[in-house]
Amino acid sequence: MGKSKELAELGGVVTQSSGTTTFSDDTLAIVTASSGGTTLSNYAYATGFTYDLSNASVIHTIGTSSAAPTIIKTDNIERMRIDASGRVTMPYQPAFNVGPALSTDLGYPDQLQIFTSVKYNNGGHYSTSTGRFTVPVSGYYYVFSGGTAYSSSFNPYLTCFIKRNGSPDEQVGRSRDWTSGSGTQYVSLGLSKVAYYNINDYIELWSYDANAGAAFHPEFTWGMHLIG
Numbered sequence: 001m002g003k004s005k006e007l008a009e010l011g012g013v014v015t016q017s018s019g020t021t022t023f024s025d026d027t028l029a030i031v032t033a034s035s036g037g038t039t040l041s042n043y044a045y046a047t048g049f050t051y052d053l054s055n056a057s058v059i060h061t062i063g064t065s066s067a068a069p070t071i072i073k074t075d076n077i078e079r080m081r082i083d084a085s086g087r088v089t090m091p092y093q094p095a096f097n098v099g100p101a102l103s104t105d106l107g108y109p110d111q112l113q114i115f116t117s118v119k120y121n122n123g124g125h126y127s128t129s130t131g132r133f134t135v136p137v138s139g140y141y142y143v144f145s146g147g148t149a150y151s152s153s154f155n156p157y158l159t160c161f162i163k164r165n166g167s168p169d170e171q172v173g174r175s176r177d178w179t180s181g182s183g184t185q186y187v188s189l190g191l192s193k194v195a196y197y198n199i200n201d202y203i204e205l206w207s208y209d210a211n212a213g214a215a216f217h218p219e220f221t222w223g224m225h226l227i228g
Contacts (some may be wrong), residue, residue, distance in 0.1 A: 063082075067084040068084070069081050069082060069083045069084065070082045078091070079091075079092055091122075092122070092123070093122065093225065093226050094122060094123040094125050094135075094136050094137065094224075094225075094226045095120065095122045095123070095223070095224065095225040095226065096118070096119075096120060096121040096122065096125065096126040096133060096223050096224060097118075097119040097120055097221065097222075097223035098115035098116075098117060098118050098119060098121075098126060098128075098221065098222060098223060099115055099117060099119070099147065099219075099220050099221030099222060100117070100147060100219045100220060100221045109208055109209070109210075110206055110207070110208050111206065111207045111208075111209070112131055112204055112205075112206055113131060113160075113204075113205045113206065113207055113220065113222075114128070114129075114130070114131035115128065115131065115205075115220075115222070116128045119221075119223075123136060131204055131205070132202040132203065132204055133202065133203045133204075133224055134200065134201075134202050134203075135197045135198065135199055135200060135201040135202070135203065136199065137199055137226065138196075138197065138198045138199045139196070139197070139226055139227075139228055140194055140195070140196050140226075140227050140228050141194070141195055141196075141197055141224045141225060141226055141227065142192075142193075142194055142224065142225045142227050143162060143172050143191070143192070143193050143194070143195055143203075143222075143223075143224050144190075144191065144192045144222065144223055144224075145160060145162070145175075145189075145190065145191050145192075145205055145220065145221065145222035145223075146175075146188075146189060146190030146191070146192075146220070146221060146222075147188070147189060147190075147219050147220030147221055148186055148187065148188045148189075148219050149186070149187055149189075149219070149220075150185060150186045150187070157176060157177065157178030157187070157210045158176065158177055158178065158187050158189065158207065158208070158209055158210070159174050159175065159176040159189075159207065159208040159210075160174065160175050160189045160191065160205065160206070160207050160208075160220070161173070161174035161175070161191075161205075161206055161207075161208070162174075162191070162195075162203060162204070162205060162206070163203070163204045163205075163206050164197065164201055164202075164203055165201055165202060168206075169195065169203070171193065171195035171196070172191060172193045172195050173191065173193065174191065175189040175190055175191045176189070177189055178210075189220075194227065203224065205220075205222045
C-alpha cells in the first residue's frame, strides 16, 4: 500500500471541526483544526506525527483497511505492532528472567538472592551485581518466582518473598513450605502476582531459612514483566 493511499484512508476517518487536508504522493500531509484538533505533519516520512483527541466527539480510527500490520514508532523505531490477526507485540517492554541456579544456599534468617544466570533482561533493568530490578516506568508488573530446594536437616521450613525498596512487599506476599522426617527432604515454592510499582523503586527476591545451618541447595528462578 502506497503512503498516499494510507494517508487518504486515515483522513477519511478523522473528523475535523475546521481546517484543510492535502494529500499527495510521498509528500507532506497537514491537517489543522481550530480547537483541540488534529495535526498530521510529515507523515509520509514518519516524522513529526501528532494526533490530538482532546476535542474528539466521535470515534477516531487509526489503521489499515488491508491485512498490513499497524505499526507505531517513536524516534523512527518500532515500539508496537498489531498484525492482521489482532496480535500485539511491544518489543521494548521492560522484562527479565533469571535463574534457575543460585550461587549460595538459602540463608538464615534472611538472605538476598542474587542471580547471575540471566535468561533475558529486556532494557537492562536487572543487575547481576546487586540482585535488584530497578523500575524504569510506573505501572503494573507481573512478578513471578519459583523453584525447589532440598536439605538433610530435620523439620526446617523455607520462605521466599519480594522486597520493595528494602521492605517486604505485601502486594506480592510470600510463599512458604517445610520438610518433615529424616533423610533428604525437598520443598517447592512459588509465587505469581500483579503489583503496581513506581519509577525508580528497586525490587529484590529474598529467602528465609528457619533452621540455622540447614544446607538448602536451591534451583530457583524469578522475574518481572511490565504489563501496563
